[in-house]
Amino acid sequence: MTTPQAPPPAEPDAALSVFLAQRPQLIRTARRITGNATEADDVVQETWLRWQRADRTKVVNAAAFLTSTTTNLARNVVRSARYRHEAPLLLPGAVRATTETGQDPTWYADRTADAEEALALLLTRLTPGQLAAYVLRRGFDYAYADLASLLGTSVANSRQLVSRAQARLRSGQAQAVPAVVGRRLSAAFVGASRTGDLRELETVLTATA
Known part of the structure; x- marks a missing residue:
């Protein structure tokens, strides 16, 4: 048979x-x-x-x-923790609103601290490529085609970087990161959020991606 x-x-x-x-x-x-x-x-x-x-x-x-x-x-x-705001990524408008609407400076300081805390968490959990793709996509709504061009990869791979970043954040895996790296990224992120000029942030994110 x-x-x-x-x-x-x-x-x-x-x-x-x-x-x-x-x-x-x-x-x-x-x-x-x-x-x-x-x-x-x-x-x-x-x-x-x-x-x-x-x-x-x-x-x-x-x-x-x-x-x-x-x-x-x-x-x-x-x-996920990110969605429940346990690790929120501060959006640009939240920082810009401080100067545009006369928001209390204390509020701005609190939101900046939130951004620094969130970025520190991302730094300890994501690879450089994932970090760059995730921050620019989530924080500044970059198109995947723009991410691909900036990171020197394909559109499909840029999508995968963001997707894998999300999965890695949920997994809780962490790694040690020098404090100076976190401070430079936080300063670039907040600066980009306030001014809309993302050149320094792109430089910081792609330096090791």
Whole structure:
């Protein structure tokens, strides 16, 4: 008796076609859960990476697999320490508001301290490339194409850097970082936030990326 043979793995083009057909719905699902378009985009990118790694010969329903993966990843983002603001990344507008609206200087000092604390956490958990991609994407809404150009990589790799940074932040892995590095990054970040001139921040972030 001839032993039944397992079907061959799906071709990459076929896997991509299946994913692209589901992507609009996945984006809607991720955005509904996270409430954030950028978060949703990153969640779906991670879903694509997992779909590539999956043994698709064992997936009975591709749409259900992709939807379930996206839902779980989005929920993880919502539960993550960064999302709950245990490690917040101060957005540029928060710092600029101090000078533009006459905000209490004490408030500004507090927000600057928040930024320094968050950046210190990022420094201890992310690789240089991940740090650069994550700070510029999350803090200043850089397009992935701009990140790719700045970091000398592809758009796909720039997306992966941000996605892996998020995963690494959730993992809690840490490494020692010289204090002077943290001070220089914090000064560049706050300066960029206040003035809108990101050249020094880019220089600091790409020095070791």
